[in-house]
Amino acid sequence: MLTPILRSCPYIQRHPANPVFISSQVPYPSTLVFNAGVIKRKDEYLMVFRNDFNHIAGSRFEGTNIGLARSKDGIRWTADPEPCFDGNDPKIRALFNLPDGELGRCYDPRLTEIDGEIYMTFAVDTRHGLRGGIAKTADFKNWEVLCLTVPDNRNMVLFPEKIGGKYVRLERPMPVYSRDGDRFDMWMSDSPDMVYWGNERLIAGVEDFPYANNKIGPGAPPIKTDQGWLVFTHGVDIDSSRGKNGWENAWKKRYSAGMLLLDLDDPGKVLGVYREPLIAPEAVYETEEGFRTNVIFPTGAILEDDGTVKIYYGASDTVIALVTAKAEDLIRCCLDAAKAR
Numbered sequence: 004m005l006t007p008i009l010r011s012c013p014y015i016q017r018h019p020a021n022p023v024f025i026s027s028q029v030p031y032p033s034t035l036v037f038n039a040g041v042i043k044r045k046d047e048y049l050m051v052f053r054n055d056f057n058h059i060a061g062s063r064f065e066g067t068n069i070g071l072a073r074s075k076d077g078i079r080w081t082a083d084p085e086p087c088f089d090g091n092d093p094k095i096r097a098l099f100n101l102p103d104g105e106l107g108r109c110y111d112p113r114l115t116e117i118d119g120e121i122y123m124t125f126a127v128d129t130r131h132g133l134r135g136g137i138a139k140t141a142d143f144k145n146w147e148v149l150c151l152t153v154p155d156n157r158n159m160v161l162f163p164e165k166i167g168g169k170y171v172r173l174e175r176p177m178p179v180y181s182r183d184g185d186r187f188d189m190w191m192s193d194s195p196d197m198v199y200w201g202n203e204r205l206i207a208g209v210e211d212f213p214y215a216n217n218k219i220g221p222g223a224p225p226i227k228t229d230q231g232w233l234v235f236t237h238g239v240d241i242d243s244s245r246g247k248n249g250w251e252n253a254w255k256k257r258y259s260a261g262m263l264l265l266d267l268d269d270p271g272k273v274l275g276v277y278r279e280p281l282i283a284p285e286a287v288y289e290t291e292e293g294f295r296t297n298v299i300f301p302t303g304a305i306l307e308d309d310g311t312v313k314i315y316y317g318a319s320d321t322v323i324a325l326v327t328a329k330a331e332d333l334i335r336c337c338l339d340a341a342k343a344r
């Protein structure tokens with residue numbers, strides 16, 4: 004058991020079918036499936052997921068690509084026969100217009116639908132640093148890459164509509180100077196066209212999440228409620244006493260999911276940060292089994308018509324799991340936390 008012991012918010016329920024998606028459901032090489040973006044379109048849920056395949060040793064794998072799965076109920080998923088986005092595929096590589104050998108793996112995808120268009124944000128390893136990308140597609144076969152940030156940046160998520168006439172995103176740059184070690188926070192920027200981004204603002208720092216001592220950042224794309232934008236985050240605490248864990252020799256970080264509420268018209272204004280974890284590692288597939296245990300990484304959220312929120316997260320960097328909660332309970336948690344400060 005890691006100290007301090009963290010508990011999940013009492014208003015979330017782990018789905019009884021958890022984990023809802025595992026590598027044996029993938030019809031091509033697959034070892035770990037995690038960190039999945041999800042949208043709901045008409046009567047279908049669509050999921051893009053990170054797929055690491057063929058373990059070599061330690062944290063090394065032969066490759067990583069992004070797969071696509073579909074579901075009628077958001078619980079039972081069927082993967083398409085081929086990955087949908089693979090940085091090794093010359094057709095995908097050509098979209099980036101980078102020098103030979105520059106592009107590495109693409110991973111940690113999130114999905115957002117804006118005005119009927121589908122956008123995928125993702126992280127890209129390059130020879131000159133880690134960059135955040137935004138691609139657009141109508142069919143998950145043909146893509147257009149619209150934006151690549153300067154290094155180092157990742158965990159970008161898009162708001163599902165323009166605000167004040169601009170596209171808006173949350174992101175987590177990775178500053179290494181002027182700070183005490185690596186402490187990463189959540190930022191926001193906006194764009195007139197999805198290509199040029201600016202007007203950067205700090206939204207929340209790691210110090211705003213008392214259970215995190217190392218980094219926080221966006222998790223799932225924000226969901227719109229009548230009380231504000233509900234944003235699910237990841238938060239990391241480092242416990243230096245940790246040793247062997249999962250498949251690696253040493254993994255000293257614990258990832259929990261968190262949340263905060265942002266103003267609808269001015270999302271740069273924070274209405275409340277829930278000060279406890281939303282999902283802390285507790286279930287056996289979160290704490291005992293898999294590649295890197297004690298990792299909860301939320302990357303997809305769907306608000307259903309009855310007010311239920313489905314939150315998808317990578318568990319132990321190995322499988323995809325689902326919790327549900329009532330949006331009104333989560334909003335109240337954020338607003339109560341703001342009142343208590």
Ligand code: BMA
Pocket residue numbers: 038111258295298300317320
């Ligand atoms: C981060 C990313 C995520 C991963 C997490 C925990 O740095 O690589 O994809 O889920 O670490 O290993």
